[in-house]
């Protein structure tokens with residue numbers, strides 16, 4: 001009797017476990033089959049809207065997708081930089097149209113999506129790329145620094161995505177590409193507001209991918225490590241701004257550790273064509289993400305060590321200085337270490353103060 005009381009529940013649990021394992025196995029096989037037979041996306045004639053397409057990675061992406069036959073809409077705040085980007089894209093893109101838009105303004109975002117659909121008749125792909133790098137120690141930060149980062153790199157992509165989604169749903173498909181960052185996977189010192197915004201953006205992007213998959217809308221979350229886009233000249237610095245600029249300028253352009261923007265754009269285009277959901281760019285970013293996942297305590301110690309022994313002494317100066325202005329005063333070894341950065345800057349429309 002006692003034996004029967006033990007055997008029956010054990011049999012039920014085993015049967016339920018077996019059924020669950022079989023269902024999970026079947027689901028895994030179906031997903032795998034879906035991935036394997038998924039047709040490659042043909043970019044020819046597709047309308048691609050790229051935020052922050054006037055310079056840096058956005059411009060490299062515009063060139064890459066244009067070469068694959070896509071019709072390109074780029075947006076940014078600076079009209080002159082957009083015009084210059086449009087000029088550089090002529091001859092590569094069969095169609096390129098610039099739109100002035102500040103992604104932190106919801107009215108601008110709604111107007112942008114309306115204007116792109118009016119002009120092209122459709123949107124097939126949204127690339128949420130616009131971003132701003134700000135390097136500053138905690139001592140120099142205010143709440144407004146966090147709000148600004150969230151406005152550009154979290155609320156901007158959220159508003160744009162929500163604005164474009166009804167259109168993609170109406171067309172029963174589409175693609176969203178979210179350019180997040182290694183800073184959205186591992187929080188690093190001197191970039192806390194940036195990392196907060198990128199972590200939130202990763203969460204949004206990963207959740208979107210899960211929820212939109214059944215509707216045929218693909219979402220690719222890209223986590224780049226450092227790329228040579230020339231944007232160290234556009235980044236903003238606080239605290240001991242000159243020294244913060246020095247370490248960041250060197251790190252952002254180190255050969256071997258950083259990826260050329262054109263290479264990153266090529267990887268992103270391929271990942272889109274293959275229908276992938278995640279992409280990490282640069283080997284240091286891949287290593288860091290794995291170490292963080294397996295040994296979170298280790299990355300905390302690593303970051304604390306970098307903050308204490310490698311980075312400049314933290315200072316509370318709240319004046320914001322743009323990299324381009326600081327770059328003017330730098331000579332010698334720094335210019336040697338940033339040679340690749342200056343080349344990238346002139347190729348990717350990072351403004352006049354890049355010579356030398």
Ligand SMILES: NC(=O)c1ccc[n+]([C@@H]2O[C@H](COP(=O)([O-])OP(=O)(O)OC[C@H]3O[C@@H](n4cnc5c(N)ncnc54)[C@H](OP(=O)(O)O)[C@@H]3O)[C@@H](O)[C@H]2O)c1
Nearest residue numbers: 052054056057076077078102103130131181226227229231
């Ligand atoms: N460079 C790296 O090493 C690296 C690494 C990881 C991730 N990322 C990410 O990659 C993306 C591109 O970076 P990047 O290096 O190419 O930067 P970038 O050269 O400074 O380009 C940023 C672009 O975003 C636009 N933008 C900034 N704020 C905007 C706003 N409020 N509304 C509309 N457009 C805005 C800029 O134009 P306007 O200023 O005229 O608006 C510009 O076109 C960013 O999201 C960045 O976080 C970069």
